[in-house]
Amino acid sequence: MSFFQNKNLRIVSVVGLSFAFFAAVLPNVKAQDVVTITGVGSSFAAPLYQNWAASAVKDINIKVNYQPLGSSAGKNQIIAKTVNFGALDMATPIEQLTKEDLVQFPTAIGGVAVVVNVPGLKEGHLRLTGDIVADIYAGKVTKWNDPRIVAINKEITLPAIDIAPVYRADGSGTTQVFTSYLSKESANWKKAYGSNTSIAWAVGMGGRGNGAVASMVKNIQGGIGYVEYAYALQNHLNTAQLKNVAGDFVSINEDSIKAAAKAADWVHAKNYDVDLIDTKDAASWPIVSTTYVLVPAQNKNSQEVTKFFRWGFEHGDAIANQLHYIPLPVVVKEKIEKTWEYAGVAGKEAKAK
């Protein structure tokens, strides 16, 4: 009759013990001076920030909770000041920065890879041009053995299967970079779709975040998609070569991205707003972009954020390289330091160390 029969007591004690077990194994990182900062945004930069955070906590006692919800979310939430920093894959115009009183600085450089899943194709052998990619996403090229694709891929045989274009369903800086590339390459694309963080796609299917696009391309025969280089490598996806402005077909790799980064004029760019798409160097990969962080100016929490990123700039290059990001040139890092001081967000103590 009573609810406290032996059997029930036993269940209660089992539940209690398991809780105790979990409580005991929970690592106690409750050192008194650990500060937690929250960031939201670009899923491209997520592996970098999260890995930096995992290593930085020992050195600077700052914990970073980074949620990769997409660049649009990063911008929205930092404007609403619900997080400590927002991460974006595209530069924010200066009018908006001053209006919202935000400081912008770049953190790393990355390339956007065009990834494909065509059966029987060797890694990195497929050649495409910006024009063809634009027509694939516009629904005008629908088969992998389309004469235009075959014309530039004479030495490989392409199957007669449907092309399944995959795009980012969430608002994303990667989409902005990719569609600006398509707009530069194809006048038709520019007219019909333009470039934005999310556009009204003609064909294909959407995935949430770089990861979902990568996994959809991996899973769907005939798939084509665009993801950040790091994701393409980590997930062993087949990348396509693209024709750059110099007329050469280049594969995406650290060198071709670095070539593009070098070709840009960092010193004179206002607010680090450099255009790395279609740079003229013969070796450069055409779709390259910088990833940025936004923090509120004259804000105490922002000092913790910059402390974290200073750690990243000073000690994080090895991690960045390991994750296939291109670290910023030293000149740019020095310039960023000045920007922080000017905006009153430079965390001083860490520098003394």
Add this chain to the structure above:
Amino acid sequence: MLLKQAGYRKDKKIIPYLFTSLMWCGGALIFLIFLGLIFELFWQGKQAFSVFGFHFITSTDWNPGEQQFSAGAALVGTLVSSCIGVVLALPLSFGCAYCLNELMPQRFSKYITASIQLLAAIPSIILGMWGFFILVPLMSQYVQPFLKNIFGNVPYIELLFSGGTYGIGILTAGLILAIMITPFITAIMQESFANTPVMLKESAYSLGATRWEVMHQVIVPWVQKGVVGGVVLGWGRALGETMAVTFVIGNAHHASWSLFMPSNTIASLIALEFSESAAGSLKMSSLMALGAVLMVISFVVLFCSQLLLKQVLKSR
């Protein structure tokens, strides 16, 4: 004992009063949650309804870059995918219920009923994962090319099976939904079938009727409403299913004739777009309005199913 009684006398008036009012609160809570649910969704979606008006339902534009939102494409996706689910689930669950109730000896059917009900207990996100990793490759390599071969040249019907065989799309979503709702519909059918008076069945058998004739001409007419009610209830569940569908539907804002094309449902659109909509924005309001539309549809469907089921299951 005496003390207890004295205490009891003291609260004699308070406790019954407290108890009744708590009981009424319990009932009222269900009522209030339901009203609050409908009201809040419409209230929050007000901005979208006033900006887009009736076009919110009829248009298929969805372009966050240009602040264009509408429910059309997702609405079509919701209705089509759930209808596919019901159409596929109906024969499946009818067969299962027929077999379990009429054909199989009870000692086997007990365990098989239980295992089919276990399928209903598997969380939808797990069926979604299974769908994405197991079903999608199967669909793209075997089922969809097969369907294309058969119907590819039939006029009009070919439209339904045109486009690429990606595996992801509205048909796959319908299939997953069918798997999810079959156990529900089976359970209701089994219960309805069991409600047929034994006398009726026995007399039909004694007239030489086969098992199928008894099923077809005696049981089904007798429990018609229950069967229809069960199917409609299954449909209602399919309408709002989120996680399983999100994995396989392809998240594309298109309404097309082809069942192979990626599409979207209201629920998966809300789940997808929510995290990047700023509070108070037109987009957030549009998502709430989408929720209100979904609420209205599922309310109507569930209302009908309950009306139908009440009449049959009451006789229990």
Add this chain to the structure above:
Amino acid sequence: MAQDVKKLQGRTNHLITWRFIKNRLMTVFAFSTILVMLCILISVLITLFINGLSGLSFFTLTHMTAPQGLPGGLLNPILGSMIQVGIAIIIAVPTGILGGIFLAECSNKKLSTIIRFIADIMMSVPSILIGLFVYILLVMTMGYSALAGSVALALLALPVIARTTEEALNMVPSAIHEAGFALGAPKWKVILFICLPAAKGGIITGILLSISRMAGETAPLLFTSLGNSDWSWNILKPMASLPLTIYQYADSADDTWIKLAWTAALLITFFVLCLNLIARIYVDRHRKKD
């Protein structure tokens, strides 16, 4: 019977043969539907075991989720799920039982019919809408929190518990009911101390089934408890949970994350199926007792 059938068949008549063929065909069809459903169930379970078992280790159970590329476990989502479902049960059980008592005992039949109808509809209302509702109600005012997630789960469980409580109360023989009244006990005492304990079996079954439903729900948590890659005991802060982790990990293309997602899926499914089995066995035992 069999002889009759043979006699009938003997007088071969096309109509009759067709009748028997049809009967046979439908039997084959019915058995094949059963086969299809069982195959699907087995396929799901086997997929889960093959992909999930390899990731199930002591390390997984005792380490927190880690960023992509670093070894991580599932400790915080497991704990988060337990806590959120626990709080949801604490909220839903008393309110649900009260609602059930109301449905069973309310003297105003019209009102109780309407509320029963609403509860039935609420049971099938899309869970994502419940999530939106709680988002409007709690998150818009207090921010994302584990508590909001629990409330959303509780709202899902409430109608289920209320209806099962009502059904269990109605099953209590009226003789017991009346015996209580005959002893002079007031109504609240009869319900609370006679009817409820007598209906315990049905109520506990309902609670177990609603726990198993809550454990796997994802959609309502998406808007309420948000997920957290770290751990905090604070229930007013975002909290991780198994379904949300699956949602995040399964959608990635990282092999170790997908493996962890399968492991998480295996954990939830195992838990849910066990609860269902326990509930079923419980019901069977109670039926036998009666």
